[in-house]
Amino acid sequence: MARVRKGDDKRDRIMSAAITAFAQNGYHQATMAAVAREAGVAAGTIYLYFKSKDDLLISIFEEKVQRFINEFHSQLVQEESAEIKLRKLVELHLLEMQKRPDLAAVFQLELRQSRHFMSAYPKADLKGYFDLIGGIIEEGQQQGLFRKDLYVSAIKRAFFGAMDETVTSWLLAGKNYDLTQMADPLSDLFIRGFRE
Amino acid sequence: MARVRKGDDKRDRIMSAAITAFAQNGYHQATMAAVAREAGVAAGTIYLYFKSKDDLLISIFEEKVQRFINEFHSQLVQEESAEIKLRKLVELHLLEMQKRPDLAAVFQLELRQSRHFMSAYPKADLKGYFDLIGGIIEEGQQQGLFRKDLYVSAIKRAFFGAMDETVTSWLLAGKNYDLTQMADPLSDLFIRGFRE
Amino acid sequence: MARVRKGDDKRDRIMSAAITAFAQNGYHQATMAAVAREAGVAAGTIYLYFKSKDDLLISIFEEKVQRFINEFHSQLVQEESAEIKLRKLVELHLLEMQKRPDLAAVFQLELRQSRHFMSAYPKADLKGYFDLIGGIIEEGQQQGLFRKDLYVSAIKRAFFGAMDETVTSWLLAGKNYDLTQMADPLSDLFIRGFRE
Amino acid sequence: MARVRKGDDKRDRIMSAAITAFAQNGYHQATMAAVAREAGVAAGTIYLYFKSKDDLLISIFEEKVQRFINEFHSQLVQEESAEIKLRKLVELHLLEMQKRPDLAAVFQLELRQSRHFMSAYPKADLKGYFDLIGGIIEEGQQQGLFRKDLYVSAIKRAFFGAMDETVTSWLLAGKNYDLTQMADPLSDLFIRGFRE
DNA sequence: CATGAATGAGCGTTCATTCAT
DNA sequence: CATGAATGAACGCTCATTCAT
Known part of the structure; x- marks a missing residue:
């Protein structure tokens, strides 16, 4: 308790x-x-x-990614508009990464490598996060904001990839600028792309 | 001879x-x-x-990435419209990755990790590829196709990240579908996002 | 305890x-x-x-040579006459080497080679041992036993070299005779050479 | 021819x-x-x-040591007095080593190590050189210059060892003084030690 | 005779993991 | 629960030697 x-x-x-x-x-x-x-x-x-060094890495993913999803979800649930939700998600994502650059580095730089050998550890993948994104897009479709012909299962990954690479570039540049300023250009781009 | x-x-x-x-x-x-x-x-x-195992990996990046850039460039240069160029770039990217899944795997799964320690090997990075993308976007702006207020240096990375994640997802799914079918949805999304 | x-x-x-x-x-x-x-x-x-294989070799020199110097010093300090001291030093040197032929072999056969790369490891050299010898010769000069015009800094090395080669020859011959029987001929030779 | x-x-x-x-x-x-x-x-x-790397080293010893012995012998044979011969031998030894410090380094720093594994290559040893020295000492005994009770087979090695260490010290010191100035102190020491 | 690309056995060192205390 | 000394399998890299040209 x-x-x-x-x-x-x-x-x-x-x-x-x-x-x-x-x-x-x-x-x-x-x-x-x-x-x-x-x-x-x-x-x-x-x-x-x-259990092992691998298990330690995997546990980090499992627990931190899940926490991210939960925190993001609880912060987004109050919003009505899918557009606002998407904007907020991007902001939160970049903000969290900027707040914890160490964790960001592990996610960005080890994630791919690890996702590879994590084929066997399904819980460690990003499915939950993808679904969070996909859910918002579908919501937008139902709200009549986004096109109905969006290939959501592909688009949600592209959306994640765009955020992901934005963070990676920031890390590799030495974290020498404000990451959150990328939020609006990113959101603008995708929301326009999603619209009818 | x-x-x-x-x-x-x-x-x-x-x-x-x-x-x-x-x-x-x-x-x-x-x-x-x-x-x-x-x-x-x-x-x-x-x-x-x-010289070493590291040098072997780095050489792969240097030579193969550069070859990609060159090949893509020469295939795109004949096109007039920046929109067509972008569509073709996505097609070529996904096609090449699908044709050589091993190379794709190295790029996707080792790239981040490697970009990390490659800070010292500037030639091995993706700057050239980013610039190729950025150049096309700027062309589109001059052609009056794309918005002038696009934050190109950020957008080009987002664009790459979206393609990149699309390939990674395909790899992690076991390459069990046709990767090139993702080209149009991706292109549609970005080109709409870029338009006036 | x-x-x-x-x-x-x-x-x-x-x-x-x-x-x-x-x-x-x-x-x-x-x-x-x-x-x-x-x-x-x-x-x-x-x-x-x-730390490494080199460190292991160097540690052997440092610790064993230093122990030799200390043990020899403490055994010689009680003697009054520099002549007796020299005789005793030769005896001890040959006796110790005969008692521990393995250690002797390392000293004899690796010492030169090692002294080479040990330029950087000053503690591993024989300076302390040379000084022990040199000190005794100078004592003999003050006692009026040895010539004042001895070039001590050169002579002490010659003295060591003579003992050293005596041991090496014994080792290379297969340790098939009593090494300590060389003590008196050696001592006689040098003490005569040192005398007024 | x-x-x-x-x-x-x-x-x-x-x-x-x-x-x-x-x-x-x-x-x-x-x-x-x-x-x-x-x-x-x-x-x-x-x-x-x-035949091999070892053979190359061994050949250097065989040929160069033999050449030394021959050259020294031919230069000494004209002298009458064993004393003068010994003095000249020391001079020649130090002079040659000073003239060819590379060769000296190989002899000094590799000799012991090599003599070890050269047990199987008897021609590579210093026997000939020892005999040259021993011969001169015995000549001195016959000439009535040196004591009859010298333990020649041991003494000749001590003599060589003294010269040898003198050269090694010079090498390790960085060859920063004139090696030949050591000749007279060395000769004086031994000749006094050899005398009746 | 000469070449130098190719060989592959061999070794120093690291480090995830274990287990006696 | 916690420790940390000990383990030993594993691997990148070197280099003396060979041999087809």
């Missing part, structure tokens, strides 16, 4: 340490020893909470 | 073998021994043509 | 194993795998105690 | 190149490719003149 499990604190510290370490130089370059050091635990302790 | 230089043949075989091996399970999982076996050469032979 | 610290035990076993392995066929021929096997530890364990 | 064999030129160039290369960073660090490059021949060519 409301009882905070002691172990959860340590588990969280390990995940945070892992995000930092993975973001630094990539998943493969990061060592479990570095994660342990950063988390302030012994190397062996990590294995009390995670 | 028409005689194939032996060295080039071997170098090419190694690159092809590397593309296959890297695509299989990712760059880090692939071993030089596997690349050598696949190429039908001894392990040491690879080092006569490439 | 009297309890042997586990770590030190293992570190010592690795050093001993390395001495044996290096003595066998030389530093370069010896493999870390062989050192590990001889020490009864896993290959990776060596790297918990030594 | 007087006809210079073409091949000998190349053989000599390879040996010289090897001396340079081995002196640089030691026998093991030197690569056959570097020797070939330095000699201006192809890698494979070396194997037309030498």
Whole structure:
């Protein structure tokens, strides 16, 4: 219930340490020893909470992506218009990534690589996020805002890819500009593309 | 004359073998021994043509990305309308990726990861490809087809990201549908978004 | 207490194993795998105690040479006459080498080679040992036993070289005679040479 | 006869190149490719003149040491007094080493290491040089100059060791002083030690 | 004789994972 | 639960040597 499990604190510290370490130089370059050091635990302790290094990465995806989806969903549900929802989603996405560049780096730079070997770990994929996007587009169609002939299952991925690459470019440029200023140009582009 | 230089043949075989091996399970999982076996050469032979495993990956990017840019450029230059050019670019991109799924896999799944450590290898990045896209958009603006207020330097990345994610999704789905059928929906979406 | 610290035990076993392995066929021929096997530890364990193979060799020099110097010094300090000290030094040198032929082999056969690349590792050199010898000669000069015009900084090296080569010859001959019987002829020769 | 064999030129160039290369960073660090490059021949060519890398090193010893012995012998034979002969030998030894520091480096720094594995190559050892020294000492004994009770077979090695270490110290010091100035102190020391 | 591309055995080192304490 | 010393499989890379030309 409301009882905070002691172990959860340590588990969280390990995940945070892992995000930092993975973001630094990539998943493969990061060592479990570095994660342990950063988390302030012994190397062996990590294995009390995670089955393996892969499991640690996957857990980050599962839990963080899911949290993103939930947070975004709860913030969007109050909006009526699908257009506003889309705009807000882009803003939230870029804002979150800008707020946590380490996590962003792991998502952007490890995601593809990982998605590959994660074929076996379906929960770690982005399906939920794609569905969130797809749902909004379909809502817009029902509201008569967006074209009915949109190929939603393809379009939602393109939409994600556009945001994704925007973040990646920002990361690779050294985070030397305000990422959120990209929100409006992106939203404008897609909403125009979606309209009747 | 028409005689194939032996060295080039071997170098090419190694690159092809590397593309296959890297695509299989990712760059880090692939071993030089596997690349050598696949190429039908001894392990040491690879080092006569490439300085290191990293150099091999980087060479693939440099040479193949550049070739893509050149081929696409020469196929597009004959078209007048920027709209047609964009449509053709999407078609070519998806077609090439579908034709060489191994190469596509390396590009999609290793690109991000690699772009990371490739900060030091500027030639290996996608700047040239981004510029190709950006150039077409600007052409469209001058032709009066596209809005003047497009934030081109951001939009061109979004455009690439959309194509990129489309390919990634196809790869992760097991290449079980025709990738080129995504061309029109994608093009429609962006061209509408670009229009006045 | 009297309890042997586990770590030190293992570190010592690795050093001993390395001495044996290096003595066998030389530093370069010896493999870390062989050192590990001889020490009864896993290959990776060596790297918990030594940074590299080079570091292992250097550590042997640093620690063993220093121990020799200390032991010899403490045994000589009680003697009054510089002549007796020199005689005793030669005896101790040959005795120690005869007692630990493996260590001797490393010293003799790897020392030069190593001294070469050890230019950067000043602690590993023989300066301390040369100074021990030089100090005794100077003592003899002050005691009026040895000539004042001895070029000590050169002579001390010649003295060492003579002992050194005596040991090397014994090793190369297969250790098939009593090395300590060389002590008196050597001492006689040099002490005569040093006298007024 | 007087006809210079073409091949000998190349053989000599390879040996010289090897001396340079081995002196640089030691026998093991030197690569056959570097020797070939330095000699201006192809890698494979070396194997037309030498069976292996070891054989190349051994040949250097055999031929150069033998040449030293011969040259020294012919220069000493004219002298009457064993004392003068010894003085001259020391001078020649130091002079030659100073004239060809590369060769000296190979002799000093690789000799021990090599003498080890050269147990199987008896011709490569220093026996001839030791005998040259021993012969002079015995001559001195017959001339009544040196003590009859000298343990010549041991003393000759000590004598060599003293010269040897003198050269090594000079090399390790960076050859930053005149080596031949060590000749007289060394000779004085030993001749006094040898005298009745 | 000469070449130099090709070979492939061999080795130092790393690091995810385990387990006795 | 937590530790961290120990493990040992795995891999990138080197280089002496060969041999077809």
